[in-house]
Structures are given as C-alpha cells and as structure tokens.
Amino acid sequence: DxxxxxxxxxxxxxxxxxxxxxxxxxLNHDAMYWYRQDPGQxxxxxxxxxxxxxxxxGDIAEGYSVSREKKESFPLTVxxxxxxxxxxxxxxSSNVRARGLDSNQPQHFGDGTRLSIL
Amino acid sequence: xxxxxxxxxHITVSEGASLELRCNYSYGATPYLFWYVQSPGQGLQLLLxxxxxxxxxxxxxxxxxxxxxxxxSFNLRKPSxxxxxxxxxxxxxxxxxxxxxxxLIFGAGTRLAVHP
Numbered sequence: 001d002x003x004x005x006x007x008x009x010x011x012x013x014x015x016x017x018x019x020x021x022x023x024x025x026x027l028n029h030d031a032m033y034w035y036r037q038d039p040g041q042x043x044x045x046x047x048x049x050x051x052x053x054x055x056x057x058g059d060i061a062e063g064y065s066v067s068r069e070k071k072e073s074f075p076l077t078v079x080x081x082x083x084x085x086x087x088x089x090x091x092x093s094s095n096v097r098a099r100g101l102d103s104n105q106p107q108h109f110g111d112g113t114r115l116s117i118l
Numbered sequence: 119x120x121x122x123x124x125x126x127x128h129i130t131v132s133e134g135a136s137l138e139l140r141c142n143y144s145y146g147a148t149p150y151l152f153w154y155v156q157s158p159g160q161g162l163q164l165l166l167x168x169x170x171x172x173x174x175x176x177x178x179x180x181x182x183x184x185x186x187x188x189x190x191s192f193n194l195r196k197p198s199x200x201x202x203x204x205x206x207x208x209x210x211x212x213x214x215x216x217x218x219x220x221x222l223i224f225g226a227g228t229r230l231a232v233h234p
Contacts, residue, residue, distance in 0.1 A: 004161075040127070042208060042224040043162075090161055106152060107222060109161035 002027045004110035006091050011115045013078065013085060021076045021113045023091035030096040032074035033107060036060060037088040046089075049074055050096060078115060089113045120145050122211050124225035131199050132233045139194040139228050141209035151192045152210040152222070153183055162208060168192065179203070204232045 004025045013019045025032065031050050035043040045058030049068040063082025068074055074093075078085045092107040123142045131137055143149060150169045154162040166177025173185040183194045192209060209225040 006161075040226055042122075042226040045221065048221070092162075106164050106167055109154075109163070111161045112159070114159070 004091055004093055004108055006089075006110035006113050008113060009111070011113055012118045013115060014118050016080045018077055018079050019085075019115070021078070021089055021091075021115070023074045023076065023110060025072050025074075025091075025093045025108075025110075027093055027095075027108060028071075029093035029108070030071070031094045032068070033092040033094075034058075034064070034066065034074070034076045035090040035092065037090055037112075043090065046076065086116050087114075089115060120211070120223050122209050122223050122225035124207075124209055124228050126228045127226070128229045128231065130231040130233060133201050134198050137194075137196045137199045137203070137230070139207050139209075139230070141192045141194065141225060143190050143192065143209070143211045143223075145190075145211050145223075147213050150212045151183075151185060152212070153177065153181070153192070153194050154208045154210065155179075156206045156208065156227075158205075165194070165207075199230075199232055201232045201234060204230055206230070 007022045033048045034046040036046055037043050044060050046064050047055055047058055047066040049055035052068055052071050055066050055068050063079055065077045090112045091110045094107045095105040121144045125140050152167045153165040155165050156162045165181050166175050166183055168175045168185050176182050181196050185192050206227045206229045208227045210222040212222040
C-alpha cells in the first residue's frame with residue numbers, strides 16, 4: 001500500500017546536538033512538507049518542496065534544515081539552533097497538477113515523530 | 119489576513135448523540151476546504167474536502183460538512199457519534215488554484231471526547 005513513513009517514532013535530542021527525522025513516501029507525489037505541531041496551536045509549516053533539489057522556507061524555518069535529493073525522501077534536520085525543539089513533527093506529501101480545476105490536491109500525512117529534549 | 123478559526127477547543131458528547139464542529143475562515147481567494155482527523159500519536163487523515171459544486175459534502179466515517187459562503191463557515195457534522203470518533207479534528211483552507219504547492223492554513227483543532 002502507498003503511504004508516508006516517518007522514522008523514528010520517538011527521538012531524543014541532547015543539548016547542542018543535531019538530529020535528523022526521516023520521511024519517505026511511495027505515493028509518487030512531487031510536493032512534500034514538514035509541519036510542527038504543538039498543543040493548542042494546530043500545524044505550522046516548517047519547510048516545503050515542490051520538486052527534487054528545490055525547497056522553500058515555511059512559516060517557522062529557523063533552526064531547521066532540509067534536503068530533497070530524491071523524489072521519495074524529504075529528511076528534516078533539527079539543528080542546535082532550534083532552542084525549543086520539543087514537539088510532534090509531521091511530514092506530508094501531495095500530488096501536483098497544472099493550474100486549473102481541482103489543482104489543489106489534499107495532503108497525505110505520515111504518523112509523525114515525537115521529539116523531546118534529554 | 120488568512121486564518122482558520124475553530125471556536126471550540128474541547129467538545130464532549132454522549133455516544134449516539136449528534137455532533138457539529140465549527141470552522142470559520144478568512145481567505146481572500148476562492149477557498150479549498152478540508153477536514154482532517156487525528157487520533158492520539160498519529161498523523162492526520164483526510165475526512166472530506168470541498169472546492170466547488172454541492173455545498174454539502176460527504177466524507178468517510180459518516181461525516182459530512184456544509185460550506186456556507188455567506189458565513190465563511192465549513193462546519194463538520196455527524197448524526198450519531200461512535201466512541202471511536204474520539205480524536206482531534208482540524209479544519210484547513212487552501213487556495214483553489216495552486217499551480218503546484220498548496221499551502222494549507224490549519225485551525226488550532228477541536229478535541230472531541232465521547233461519553234459511553
């Protein structure tokens with residue numbers, strides 16, 4: 001079955017450490033997204049990518065970095081510059097269609113990674 | 119400014135009772151509207167979407183939503199709630215014409231509890 005796989009499910013970060021969250025999709029979607037979820041705040045966009053080797057900052061990109069070397073993979077690195085990394089991180093993907101009717105396609109989500117500080 | 123408001127942070131209903139979750143949006147362009155559900159520790163699952171046509175849309179798990187342009191609302195309803203519906207529900211709005219990247223704006227969510 002097609003879907004989005006995020007790993008690990010739980011991750012702990014030490015002070016000053018960078019950690020990388022994995023996101024893999026086999027839906028053949030062009031666009032991929034990373035969100036951060038905090039209680040009572042809904043989802044906030046960190047980074048997004050419409051195509052391989054291209055990505056754009058979202059609303060809260062500071063302290064995070066991404067790469068998109070393959071269509072199916074969009075890893076997120078939480079750097080030591082992110083002072084409050086404890087959150088639930090969600091990866092999503094969507095199909096991309098030409099501008100026109102029904103061009104906005106729903107996003108499909110992975111099961112998330114919960115990141116905590118040691 | 120573009121925004122989505124879900125006025126109810128928590129809602130508790132009895133099993134078998136009807137449910138309505140409210141969603142109001144502020145969006146300059148023609149909106150594309152979604153409802154997602156999230157079980158604890160899980161990702162988001164799409165319940166239904168609306169972009170044009172009949173303003174009453176049917177989704178999975180017996181849910182439906184009604185788009186009311188005059189009220190900028192997209193409320194989610196279910197005639198009879200099951201205990202398994204206990205979860206967090208998110209309303210989201212995006213552009214109708216995206217040309218690629220479809221940035222969604224999410225509401226803060228409504229947590230639903232179901233009493234037996």
